[in-house]
Amino acid sequence: MGNDFLLTLVVITALGFDFTNGFHDTGNAMATSIATGALPPRIAVALSGALNLVGAFLSLSVAATIASGLVDTGPITLTVVFAGLAGGIVWNLLTWFLGIPSSSSHALIGGVVGATLAAAGGSAVKWHGLVEKVIIPAALSPVIAALIATAGTWLIHRISRDIPEGTRGRGFRLGQIGSASLVSLAHGTNDAQKTMGIITLALIANGTVHAGASAPFWVILSCAIAISLGTYTGGWRVIRTLGKGLVEITPPKGMAAESASAAVILLSSHFGYSLSTTHVATGSILGTGLGVRGDEVRWGVAGRMATAWLITLPAAGAVGAGCYGLAHLVGGTGGVLVDAVLLLAVAALIFLRSRRTAVRHDNVNAEWQGGVVPPAPAAAAA
Numbered sequence: 001m002g003n004d005f006l007l008t009l010v011v012i013t014a015l016g017f018d019f020t021n022g023f024h025d026t027g028n029a030m031a032t033s034i035a036t037g038a039l040p041p042r043i044a045v046a047l048s049g050a051l052n053l054v055g056a057f058l059s060l061s062v063a064a065t066i067a068s069g070l071v072d073t074g075p076i077t078l079t080v081v082f083a084g085l086a087g088g089i090v091w092n093l094l095t096w097f098l099g100i101p102s103s104s105s106h107a108l109i110g111g112v113v114g115a116t117l118a119a120a121g122g123s124a125v126k127w128h129g130l131v132e133k134v135i136i137p138a139a140l141s142p143v144i145a146a147l148i149a150t151a152g153t154w155l156i157h158r159i160s161r162d163i164p165e166g167t168r169g170r171g172f173r174l175g176q177i178g179s180a181s182l183v184s185l186a187h188g189t190n191d192a193q194k195t196m197g198i199i200t201l202a203l204i205a206n207g208t209v210h211a212g213a214s215a216p217f218w219v220i221l222s223c224a225i226a227i228s229l230g231t232y233t234g235g236w237r238v239i240r241t242l243g244k245g246l247v248e249i250t251p252p253k254g255m256a257a258e259s260a261s262a263a264v265i266l267l268s269s270h271f272g273y274s275l276s277t278t279h280v281a282t283g284s285i286l287g288t289g290l291g292v293r294g295d296e297v298r299w300g301v302a303g304r305m306a307t308a309w310l311i312t313l314p315a316a317g318a319v320g321a322g323c324y325g326l327a328h329l330v331g332g333t334g335g336v337l338v339d340a341v342l343l344l345a346v347a348a349l350i351f352l353r354s355r356r357t358a359v360r361h362d363n364v365n366a367e368w369q370g371g372v373v374p375p376a377p378a379a380a381a382a
Contacts, residue, residue, distance in 0.1 A: 015226040018195040020092040021104040022230020027239035028281035029183035032254035035243030038173035041361035048184040049232035055188025056224030066197025069129045075120035087111025087320030099237040103276035106312040114317025115324040142283030149284040152256035153291025172251030179258035186265035236359040244368040247289030257284040
């Protein structure tokens, strides 16, 4: 017999993760457009939010991978799903606070795999699916995106070199609006599905739907709304790192980066790969710096990101395993409630700490001075 109260708690937590996924990954689509002034910050996140909403309805291939392609659904319980979500949320909030564009997808997958290992051991994890659908794409996608963006940047600069700078800048800013919109659409198509898959996994664990079932429409709709609302809140700390911290973005480079990202993300969604849009967007932005001779690439910032990427799966997995262990120790629904209270406390602590060094729409484009947090505008400081 299913536990509908616990299922409701898991669904709410999953939508909470989807919300963090939205604001954590807004920069993947809009950081370059905001950095070049192609779109005002508020309009950029509103446009991205709307297109994430639309994109969530375009495909369910990735949702199927998350729901049944990574772990054996037999030993999965609602407690396991909740613990996995907790791992993903904690890692998303921590990396957002630090301004590190890490993968929300890998945080979620790491949390679920960690909780599954704690609950049922290694035999419950589909290692072949994890390697084929997650780890290999994680390794290849930023490289492929960087190569495409490098070639695109070089070609764009070569074709447009004789066009007056003012005309050239205006034209590419308009092009950025289209390419950034395509990335937002692709992000909704890829990332919203991950939470759809997790909620479907919870429904299977509760006996509400049969194993192998597709995500019900209410799941698709609620996930689309949650990621859209999250995107609209901005996630300014990560936007600043992507837009100002890696390379100096110009309109031609911004358009090349966004076009490369959209192509890679949409192709991966078609084949059901649970791709990190963050890895793709970061690789594309780095590629634009390599495509113009003499451009500065801040490899120190890139190395910090790469370190976070390497530890995302195990770090989120450790949190997921720990949450499952605590819930199992307390027992029953009460154990999950204890986890939920701790999760809320950690989230509140990170949020309150972030207010001391706030990054907002009005200072997100301040000059990069070796750190994530810019000085507060004079009016805001007063």
